[in-house]
Amino acid sequence: MASSGASLWPIVGLLALAPGLLFLRTKRKPDEADIEEEEDAAPNDTIKVYFGSQTGTAESFAQIIAAEGRRHGFHIDVVDLEEFSASELLETGKAIFLMATYGDGEPTDNASDFTTWLKNESGELERDYLATVEFTVFGLGNTQYEHYNMVGKSTNEGMEKLGAQRMFEYGEGDDDNQLEEDFEAWREKMWMALVVRFGGKGGVDGVDKAVDLPFSVKMLTAAEAACHSGVSETAAASSSKFYWHGCDAPVVVNRELRAQAPGVGSTRHVEIDLQGTSVGYHTADNLAVLPLNDATTAEKLCAQLGYDPDSFFTLEHGDNHKPVFPTPCTVRDAFLRFMDIMAIPRRSLLEQLTPYVEDDAEREVMHLLSSKEGKEIYHREVEEPGWTLADLILERFSSLSMTLDHFLHVVPHLHPRYYTISSSSSVSPSRVHITVAVLEQDRSQGRLYRGICSSFLSSLEPHGGATAEGATVDGSGSKCRVFVRESTFRLPADSSIPIIMIGPGTGVAPMRALLQERAWQKEQGLSVGRNVLYFGCRCKDQDYIYRDELEAYQADGTLDSLRLAFSREGSSKVYVQHLLREDAAEMWGLLEGGAYVYVCGGTKMGTDVQNEFNHIAQSCGLMGVEESKEYMKGLHDAGRFVQELWS
Ligand SMILES: Cc1cc2nc3c(=O)[nH]c(=O)nc-3n(C[C@H](O)[C@H](O)[C@H](O)COP(=O)(O)OP(=O)(O)OC[C@H]3O[C@@H](n4cnc5c(N)ncnc54)[C@H](O)[C@@H]3O)c2cc1C
Ligand SMILES: Cc1cc2nc3c(=O)[nH]c(=O)nc-3n(C[C@H](O)[C@H](O)[C@H](O)COP(=O)(O)O)c2cc1C
Structure with a gap:
């Protein structure tokens, strides 16, 4: 999707920008002896890593903590706060909370019950209820909002009020300015403190290929896929239930609202017909839209990685893991609907991908980009020009080689985007209207970044026939997967x-x-x-x-x-x-x-x-x-x- 621009990024030139960094080496694949040694060093402490996340960042941070914690020798259990259990917290006794703030200083949807519980407004919990628990909190927020990191702070205070003991200082990060760096600096110190306190391995550097994947991929024939019972929403991980919530509804109107002239930009008025779906709404609620990635890019990426887009697969999960998206599906479907391949990858994602890059020079570059020392280069060479993950793999790291299960595990999942509904449910009960500013950014290196969801919405072809609310939709046109979230x-x-x-x-x-x-x-x-x-x-x-x-x-x-x-x-x-x-x-x-x-x-x-x-x-x-x-x-x-x- 993004334009390639002129000849960029000669690998040797990039390394020459930071000659002192050539010593940074990615780790080799661990052998049996390494694993045994790691097990010996384990401090036998389990830490629960809880996340409160709306758009996936805190969740991906939890996975980073988990991977690092395991390398330091801890047993790590990542828990979606929607599944919080006080007795499990008390039993484990050690907790790291990664808490995003949403709305107007409010908790994310999945953390809302937990934060209500922690407030203890009824006074039901005694003041030393959590006295046996050791904890720390990292808040994710954005200084552009009035109630900056409100939920991180209130979680930190709430834990203390219930008598929990601090195992490391509170930290917070600003999504308007270097959230990843804030998180990196905080967790580096946190591990030093935790290793000193509980034992475990210090000085762990570099990332290995993922081990102990929570699922394995089982390829199916089309006939097997057709009679496979599929995964139900009740079995799904809370943080990805939205894949099951949505309904595919026809787009019936998609028109431009701005004057059509160069440089004016684009805002689309989109109407979606909800007749026959289970989706209902109230005036000015939020419509969640699950976008699809660009089909050509998805196809090219499959080819590059050696996956057959038409083959069917299902995910088989271990006992303690839940499905992260609905299967069976084709590989193409997974690339179109579930994998966040067209976003700008965070440094931490590049770090996780590094061991899968086979060519030495390419691996060196990816390692540099993901390292702390290379963060300025990452900002200049990846973030500012808006390189998407797909483009990076297709154009810069063609030696990346991963099996499908590793790719599905390491790459983040696509999240829905929200649009404030611009219609009244009294006037237009079965047809929901949204108003979408199409995001197109001119970036450095002559590149263009197109917003994933807004450009997807702007590309949808309306169905014919539906001239008014309640009319029958016919003809061919696009469908869009949506669900409704209450607004204030x-x-x-x-x-x-x-x-x-x-x-x-x-x-x-x-x-x-x-x-x-x-x-x-x-x-x-x-x-x-x-x-x-x-x-x-x-x-x-x-x-x-x-x-x-x-x-x-x-x-x-x-x-x-x-x-x-x-x-x-x-x-x-x-x-x-x-x-x-x-x-x-x-x-x-x-x-x-x-x-x-x-x-x-x-x-x-x-x-x-x-x-x-x-x-x-x-x-x-x-x-x-x-x-x-x-x-x-x-x-x-x-x-x-x-x-x-x-x-
Ligand atoms: C409650 C709510 C209501 C909303 N209502 C509306 C509405 O009515 N109309 C409307 O037009 N919008 C609305 N929005 C915004 C909308 O949800 C989307 O955020 C918007 O359409 C952009 O989404 P996108 O997928 O097109 O862009 P994305 O692809 O998500 O890109 C968004 C921005 O993130 C940047 N970015 C992506 N990855 C990275 C990275 N790794 N590092 C740094 N930057 C990165 C991109 O450069 C871009 O600036 C609303 C948002 C919320 C939360
Ligand atoms: C609609 C919306 C509301 C937000 N409200 C706040 C807020 O009130 N205070 C704050 O500090 N950050 C706020 N943020 C910023 C998020 O907390 C921040 O982007 C965080 O990294 C998101 O984490 P998540 O992806 O795990 O949900 C808001 C973000 C969005 C999209």
């Missing part, structure tokens, strides 16, 4: 309460849904409060998406106020927060009148808007800085200030 956008139960909506760019998606719902409420004869919308984009004639609809809502009185901020028109840049300041008195009046506020879009905009509301509370409500923050927190806690932000 809910209209006030009393429709007469005013609402303030702030949604620049694709952040307008839930506002469109809320407006449809408010218009519908009006049609039902309900008294509907004031609707105020702040929308922003670059130029009126380029990316003012849904212009016709918004202007029609303004004309028919559904929208009482439509405020537009254009950042590339006129001599100064105007953003939504500037308009809020102009309207401070009106905003304050609405807030004091009980209005609900909805904010959606980029994290930076969210911070600016939040600051502006603090400012409004200070200037119009005559509050001090702290008081204004408390006031806004009160609105937030009461569900009257709702934000959904993504970076």
Whole structure:
């Protein structure tokens, strides 16, 4: 998918950039003696590694800890927090928590029950309940969000409050800036501390080929695959249940919302027909989309690695392991649907792939890129140009050689992407609308990075026949695998309460849904409060998406106020927060009148808007800085200030 650009990366040249690094050698495959020696050194301690993860990063970090821990001689048990058991924690007595923060300072879906338990709000657990447990926590967060690493911090505090003993200091990483490096530095020190404390092997360096895979691949004939009972969702690992959740639903509309001119970019309005599926939704929920990788790339990669894309296989799991994706399937299916082959690989993934590179020079380069010493080179040569895993294997590391089971184990799995639904379930109950900004980034080395899911969605061909909600879908067209996740956008139960909506760019998606719902409420004869919308984009004639609809809502009185901020028109840049300041008195009046506020879009905009509301509370409500923050927190806690932000 990415363009190749000019002749890049001569391997020798790259090594010449860091001549002192040639001494870095990957480890050879361990022989029997090594394994026995490792077993002798084992400190006989089991450590549970718990992860709370939404998009897979904390989960992949847990696998890194597991691999390193085993090399240090520990028994490691990786546990999805959805499967947390207090008695198992007490029994094992040693725990490492890898906790991502999601939403607005909230736990990830799989950690939500655990964090509620740990809060111990009912006081059911005694203060020394975890006194026999030793623990440490690493938080994954992003400083662009207001509640930075909230869940890492609260897990750390919660464990202490229940009397657990610290075995290593709390650490955290910032996904906006070198998360991998933060994690690397933390875990390096952590292992030193744990080895000193519990015994085990220190100074372990380099990664071997994976041993003790949690599953093996069994190839099947087409006939065997057809009568294979398959793997049910109940048996699946919690962290990959989403592969079973989704329904394949036809795309019925896929149209461009921006002006079609060079350099303007693309935002797609996509409608998906849910008739006949088990998927239902509420206005402005999130639609999870399971993208497919590019078919040509998947095919080429199979050929390169020597796998027959048409052959069927199933995964056979050991006793303590659960299926990670549904089988039987073809190798092509696995490459299209389950393997994250078109993402930019993290350094830790390159590290795990290194022992599988057969050519010495190529292996040396991959080792350099994945090493701590080579991180600057990795940033410059892989991350900034946006080399995807598939392109790297196809164009730079053609000697990579792995059996299918190793590939399926080492390479991360594709995760769903979420889109805030832009339709009302009252108006459009069986047809869900989403608004998708297509991500295309010009990167260094003349390369182009295309967002996996947004470019997949933009490429889908709509089915014919379905001209309106409820119409029968016919003709050939694309299907898309989706499921619904609840969002925090809910209209006030009393429709007469005013609402303030702030949604620049694709952040307008839930506002469109809320407006449809408010218009519908009006049609039902309900008294509907004031609707105020702040929308922003670059130029009126380029990316003012849904212009016709918004202007029609303004004309028919559904929208009482439509405020537009254009950042590339006129001599100064105007953003939504500037308009809020102009309207401070009106905003304050609405807030004091009980209005609900909805904010959606980029994290930076969210911070600016939040600051502006603090400012409004200070200037119009005559509050001090702290008081204004408390006031806004009160609105937030009461569900009257709702934000959904993504970076
Ligand atoms: C709750 C929620 C609601 C959302 N609603 C909408 C919506 O209504 N409309 C909308 O358009 N979007 C929405 N999004 C964003 C959407 O989910 C996707 O994130 C977006 O479409 C990009 O996905 P992608 O697969 O196209 O890009 P990806 O391929 O996932 O790339 C995303 C970014 O990650 C970078 N990247 C990838 N791998 C690495 C790496 N290893 N290191 C560094 N950088 C890397 C890429 O360069 C790119 O900048 C929402 C997100 C959330 C969480
Ligand atoms: C929708 C969304 C909301 C987020 N909210 C927060 C937040 O409130 N605080 C924070 O520190 N990080 C937040 N993050 C950043 C994630 O915690 C960070 O990217 C982390 O690496 C994700 O880990 P995971 O892939 O294991 O889920 C958010 C990320 C997303 C996509």
